[in-house]
Amino acid sequence: MDDRQLKERFAGLTTAHLADGCLRAGVPVRCAPSAVRAAVPGAKVIGRVLPARHSGSVDVFLEAYEGARPGDVLVVDNDGRLDEACAGDLAVLEAQAAGVSGVVIWGLHRDSADIRAIGLPVFSMGALPTGPLRLDGRPGDALERARVGEWTVGRDDLVAGDDDGVLFVPAERAGEVLTLAETIRDTERGQAERIRAGRSLREQLGFGAFLAERARTPGLTFREYLRTVGGAIEE
Numbered sequence: 001m002d003d004r005q006l007k008e009r010f011a012g013l014t015t016a017h018l019a020d021g022c023l024r025a026g027v028p029v030r031c032a033p034s035a036v037r038a039a040v041p042g043a044k045v046i047g048r049v050l051p052a053r054h055s056g057s058v059d060v061f062l063e064a065y066e067g068a069r070p071g072d073v074l075v076v077d078n079d080g081r082l083d084e085a086c087a088g089d090l091a092v093l094e095a096q097a098a099g100v101s102g103v104v105i106w107g108l109h110r111d112s113a114d115i116r117a118i119g120l121p122v123f124s125m126g127a128l129p130t131g132p133l134r135l136d137g138r139p140g141d142a143l144e145r146a147r148v149g150e151w152t153v154g155r156d157d158l159v160a161g162d163d164d165g166v167l168f169v170p171a172e173r174a175g176e177v178l179t180l181a182e183t184i185r186d187t188e189r190g191q192a193e194r195i196r197a198g199r200s201l202r203e204q205l206g207f208g209a210f211l212a213e214r215a216r217t218p219g220l221t222f223r224e225y226l227r228t229v230g231g232a233i234e235e
Helices: 003-011 015-025 059-066 089-097 112-118 171-196 201-205 207-216 222-229
Strands: 045-053 073-077 085-087 102-106 122-124 145-148 151-154 157-162 165-170
Touching: 003 045, 003 171, 015 157, 015 165, 015 171, 045 059, 045 102, 045 151, 059 073, 059 089, 073 145, 085 102, 089 102, 089 112, 102 145, 102 157, 151 157, 157 171, 165 171, 171 201, 201 207, 207 222
Parallel strands: 045 073, 045 145, 073 102, 102 122
Antiparallel strands: 045 157, 145 151, 157 165
């Protein structure tokens, strides 16, 4: 799936749909920590991970851009630090010039007003005025992988972000996850329309029947039941 197709399909989805698609596909649901949010509400991005492990200097970003493919998303590992902003307006503007479609930072950004003006989607843990006051040794694999919370990701992963947060999907499973996400979205939209028309979700899902069946089979979960009736709410 090329970058254009990926963006077109995600345009009608959310990260919540993708997370549910991962769950149904048996793919680990890898979400960034909830503190990683859009710098500008409403921002949305999807693309292949372009990893960069920050050690105090922006040169690692510039080197990453040298190997960027159109539509990549820079994923910055700054170890979740809250004492420095590791990327600002110039790093983001240069990302845009390199064809990068967004920036995700496990850490902080700065130059918020300029970043809003640039318009490139940026996701981070927040903003801070100061840049790095350190310069550590750079790891040899600084451009091969990045850690975001508990997850380590690389170029064989996709990253998606919106107002719900950020998550990662294996690129080789993207088509399957997107198709399942679209199915879940369509089911939920139909259920929402029927609720607005006066038919409750409990009625649509036969919730009374579920309670009766669970009384007979205590091990039955609601998720298992939903799959038998074709409903969606949990995934």
